[in-house]
Every structure is written in structure tokens, then in C-alpha cells.
Amino acid sequence: MPTEIKKYTDKQELIAKFSNALGHPVRVAILQQLSKQSCCFHGDMAEVLPIANSTLSQHLKVLREAGLIQGEIDPPKTKYCINKENWNLAKGLMIGFFD
């Protein structure tokens, strides 16, 4: 495992990872809503968005795995919030990227 050849810098990988998470309009919509009010329930988003519930779960998972949001179960509902640390990291990277 020390024989891993890095093809890209950590920064390039990070920018790509965050950008990828923003690469679908429904995920942009989710994040816009979430950044506006910081937190939101799955159900409230499902009412507004033009996708099936299961598809929404998948997109939320993508955002979670990219580190941009975090979810917590607040039975029987699930509440999703912006992960502020990574959100700010992404913000800084993107601003730096565009100069």
C-alpha cells in the first residue's frame, strides 16, 4: 500500500468530489433549501421534489457521502442538516478554484 501512485492532488480530488455532489439539479435544489434554513426533514423535501422517495434517499446519501450534509433520526422523521465544516471547506475550494 505504499506503492500507491497518486495521479491528482488532494485538492483536485476534493474539488472533483464536491463538484460531483453538485452535479445533479435535484441535489443543487436540496442544498439550496438546506443552506437557506440549515436543516430540513426528508418528508418536507419529498413533498416538493419531483422524484420518488427512494430516489430522494439515494441523492441524500450521495450528499452525505460527499460530506456536505449530515442526517440524524428524530423518530419517526429524519432530519438533514448542512455539514458546515465541509460546506465551508467546499466554499473555500471553489472560490479559490475560480480565482
Added chain:
Amino acid sequence: MPTEIKKYTDKQELIAKFSNALGHPVRVAILQQLSKQSCCFHGDMAEVLPIANSTLSQHLKVLREAGLIQGEIDPPKTKYCINKENWNLAKGLMIGFFD
């Protein structure tokens, strides 16, 4: 064709489109280089990047179709440049998005 139901706003679609283009580290690397020196030949990038020539062409096409770069043939070479108008559009959208 008037019966098109819009699922997302133009802004959401645009952010997703630009983000998608940034969604692969090699494309991030290309744009970093290009934004640093404004223009660059295909061949010079090919020397540095860890991908085949044909793959590079594909990635450049993705960036072109997203509007972030433009290419012009300067025989026998091909020169690629940042599309400044769209670059600034993307910059503005991303900054607005992250607040």
C-alpha cells in the same frame, strides 16, 4: 414542445451542468492549468496528464460542451482557452450558491 414541464430552475440546471464538468479530477487539473495561463495546447496537457490522448480529447469535449473552454485549431496543433464569459458566469453562480 410547449408542453415541457420544468422540474428545476435554470439556475439549478446551470449549477449542476458546470459542477458536472468539474466532477472529475483530470478536468479540474485541466481547468487549473488553463485558468493559470489562459490558453494551452492539447499536446502540452497530454504530456503532463496521466491519461491517453484519446481520453484527454473526451474530457476536453466535456468541458467544451459545458461551455467552460473553447478550442481552436492552429495547425497542426489545437489550442484550448478558458471561455471567460461562461467561466465568470460559473464563478458567480458558485459563489452565490455557497453564499
Added chain:
DNA sequence: ATTTCTGTTCGTAAAGATACGAACAATATT
């Protein structure tokens, strides 16, 4: 005219993304 240089496009394979409904799990309510 043929060869060289540069880059694109084609063909193709493997992997990932997106979508949905059905089935499942966990908690709360009856």
C-alpha cells in the same frame, strides 16, 4: 505523392449514475 505530426472520432468494455416500486425496519399509536 508519401510520410510525419497532431489530435479527433470510433468501437468497445467495464464501471457508475439515475430512476422506480417492492420489501423492509424502527418507532409510535391504537
Added chain:
DNA sequence: AATATTGTTCGTATCTTTACGAACAGAAAT
């Protein structure tokens, strides 16, 4: 205990992305 509510996960189908080498195309030089 049975039911209802809320989301997640599973199974599946379809499409897209990424990658490569081979074949191709255009201009320049021999």
C-alpha cells in the same frame, strides 16, 4: 399485538461515464 407513519435498502432496468487502442483526418514537410 396490530397498524400506521416515515425512510431506507434491495432488486432491477436503463443510460451515462470513463478508459483504451485502432483507425482516421488535416496540414506540413520531405
